Amino acid sequence: MMTTTEYDVVVAGGGPVGLFLACELRLGGARVLVVERLTEVDETVKAGAINIPSAVAFYRRGLLPELSAVWEAARARMRAFKGDTKLPPKFAGHFAGIMMDPDLFDGSDPVWADVGPAADAGLGVPQAELERILARRAERLGAEVRRGVELTGFDATGDGVAVRTTAGTIRAGWLVGCDGGRSTVRKLAGFDFPGTDPEITGYQAIAEMTGAERLKEGWNTTETGTYVHGPFPGRIISVEFDGPPADRSAPVTAEELQESLRRVSGVPEVTITKLLSATRYTDNARQATEYRRGRVLLAGDAAHVHSPFGGQGLNLGIGDAMNLGWKLAAVVRGRACESLLDTYTAERHPIGAWVLDWTRAQVAVMRPDRHARALRKVVTDLALTTEGTTYLVTRISGVWQRYDLPGDHPLTGASAPDLELADGTRLGDCLRTGRALLLDLADDLELRAHAEGYADRLDVVTAACPGRPNLAGLFVRPDGFVAWAADTEGEKGLPEALERWLGAPGAGTGQS
Known part of the structure; x- marks a missing residue:
C-alpha cells in the first residue's frame, strides 16, 4: 500500500491545458508536477483563437493584459499581410468557412450582459505563445514542470498512483x-473512446511560396475541397474530402502540401519553396464516456478529439482545466470528498459532446458533393440574416455555456456576470486568487454569517452594485460559475450550496 506521495497530482502533458490545470491546482494548494515529453515548446502552427469562456477565465486570473499584447502583435502581422493600416474592429468568426458579418449581430440577448472586458478581447493568440505564458505562470505559482520526461506507464490503487516515466517512478x-x-494515459487506463471515423485530410501550415498572388484571401470553397490563405503571411489551410491520410504521424512535406493546395485551389503555379511549420489533421471525432476512472482523470484532447474547424479544441480544454483544478485541489486538501469529482464529468461532458457535433456539422456543410453544396447555400442564406448571425456567433463564442446546478435563480449555473461595483472594481477582480467568492450586495449580516468556517477557501466581499439593484448576493465557485444567487426578496439555500461545493465548514488542511 502506498503510504507517502511526492506530489498530490502528476499532470501528464505540458501543453496549454496541462499548464493551466497546474496553475489552478496550485491556487487550490495542491503539490503539482507536470511531465512533458518535449524538451521545448512545440512551434508547429496549431490553435490560434480564444473564445469568450477562455478569455473570461484568463481575465479572472489576471492574464488578459499579457494575452492582449500578443494579440496586438498578431494584428500587426495581419495588417502587413493585407497591406492595409486598418482592420475591422470586430471578428465574428465563421461556420464551415462561411464568414459572419459583425454588423448583423444582435447582442441584446441576456447571455451577453455583463461579460466584461473579455467580450471585447478578440484574442487571436498562437498556441505556442499561450503555452509560454502559462508555463511562466505555473512556475511562479510553484508548480514543477519537467520537460523531456515521458510517461511510460502507471499503477493506480485506491490511495495513489505510481507513475512510471523515462526519468524514474x-x-x-x-x-x-x-x-x-x-x-x-487514456489508453493505459482503459477509458472507452467511442465516436465517428475520419473522412478528410487537412493541412495547416506556415510556408514561403511563389505564385501565391492568385490564391484568394480567407476561406474558399472549391469543387474539390476548401482552402484558406491568410490572415498571416504564408498561412495556408488545405482540406480534401478523400479520406484520412495513410500515415497521419509522418512529417508533412512541402511537396505533399503543395500538391494538395494546387488540387483544391486550382492554382497550378503556386509553389511551396520552404515549409516553416506544418501539421496534418482529420475530422476523427471521439469522446471518453467518462473523464475519471478512480485516481486517473482526463482533460483536453485526451478526453475528446474532433476537427479544428471553429477553433473549439483548445478552448474546450481550458474549460476542462478551469472546472477540474479547484475540485481536485479541494479533494487533495481534504476539504471535499471524492464525490465532488463526479461533477467534473457531469458538467464538462455535455459541452464536449456539443463541440463534437458542432464540428461534425461543419464537415457536413463543407463536403464538395452536390447535396452538401445545396445545404451550404441554405446555411449561407440563414447566416446572412440578423437571427442567423446572432445564433451562430453566440454558439461560436461559447458565451452560452452554463452548468445544470441546483437552484432556481436565473444566474445559478451561469458564468458570473462581471458586475461593476460601486467602488469601481469588478467582480472579476475578486477572483484572482482562485478562491470561492460570496458577494454581499445588500450589506446583509445574516448572509455573511453563513460564511463562518470557510475563511480558508472563501472570500467575502460586501459592496453595492448600482447596475443590479435587485440582486442581493452571489456565491461564485472558484471557476467563476454561480452556485447560488438571491434577489432582494430573498432566497434560501446558501448553507447547502456552500457545503455542497466547499465541503463542511472548517474541513481540510492548511498545507500547500
Whole structure:
C-alpha cells in the first residue's frame, strides 16, 4: 500500500491545458508536477483563437493584459499581410468557412450582459505563445514542470498512483492525462473512446511560396475541397474530402502540401519553396464516456478529439482545466470528498459532446458533393440574416455555456456576470486568487454569517452594485460559475450550496 506521495497530482502533458490545470491546482494548494515529453515548446502552427469562456477565465486570473499584447502583435502581422493600416474592429468568426458579418449581430440577448472586458478581447493568440505564458505562470505559482520526461506507464490503487516515466517512478495521489488526442494515459487506463471515423485530410501550415498572388484571401470553397490563405503571411489551410491520410504521424512535406493546395485551389503555379511549420489533421471525432476512472482523470484532447474547424479544441480544454483544478485541489486538501469529482464529468461532458457535433456539422456543410453544396447555400442564406448571425456567433463564442446546478435563480449555473461595483472594481477582480467568492450586495449580516468556517477557501466581499439593484448576493465557485444567487426578496439555500461545493465548514488542511 502506498503510504507517502511526492506530489498530490502528476499532470501528464505540458501543453496549454496541462499548464493551466497546474496553475489552478496550485491556487487550490495542491503539490503539482507536470511531465512533458518535449524538451521545448512545440512551434508547429496549431490553435490560434480564444473564445469568450477562455478569455473570461484568463481575465479572472489576471492574464488578459499579457494575452492582449500578443494579440496586438498578431494584428500587426495581419495588417502587413493585407497591406492595409486598418482592420475591422470586430471578428465574428465563421461556420464551415462561411464568414459572419459583425454588423448583423444582435447582442441584446441576456447571455451577453455583463461579460466584461473579455467580450471585447478578440484574442487571436498562437498556441505556442499561450503555452509560454502559462508555463511562466505555473512556475511562479510553484508548480514543477519537467520537460523531456515521458510517461511510460502507471499503477493506480485506491490511495495513489505510481507513475512510471523515462526519468524514474513518481508517486502521487492523482494522475491527470492532458497528453493529447493519442493520450497514453487514456489508453493505459482503459477509458472507452467511442465516436465517428475520419473522412478528410487537412493541412495547416506556415510556408514561403511563389505564385501565391492568385490564391484568394480567407476561406474558399472549391469543387474539390476548401482552402484558406491568410490572415498571416504564408498561412495556408488545405482540406480534401478523400479520406484520412495513410500515415497521419509522418512529417508533412512541402511537396505533399503543395500538391494538395494546387488540387483544391486550382492554382497550378503556386509553389511551396520552404515549409516553416506544418501539421496534418482529420475530422476523427471521439469522446471518453467518462473523464475519471478512480485516481486517473482526463482533460483536453485526451478526453475528446474532433476537427479544428471553429477553433473549439483548445478552448474546450481550458474549460476542462478551469472546472477540474479547484475540485481536485479541494479533494487533495481534504476539504471535499471524492464525490465532488463526479461533477467534473457531469458538467464538462455535455459541452464536449456539443463541440463534437458542432464540428461534425461543419464537415457536413463543407463536403464538395452536390447535396452538401445545396445545404451550404441554405446555411449561407440563414447566416446572412440578423437571427442567423446572432445564433451562430453566440454558439461560436461559447458565451452560452452554463452548468445544470441546483437552484432556481436565473444566474445559478451561469458564468458570473462581471458586475461593476460601486467602488469601481469588478467582480472579476475578486477572483484572482482562485478562491470561492460570496458577494454581499445588500450589506446583509445574516448572509455573511453563513460564511463562518470557510475563511480558508472563501472570500467575502460586501459592496453595492448600482447596475443590479435587485440582486442581493452571489456565491461564485472558484471557476467563476454561480452556485447560488438571491434577489432582494430573498432566497434560501446558501448553507447547502456552500457545503455542497466547499465541503463542511472548517474541513481540510492548511498545507500547500
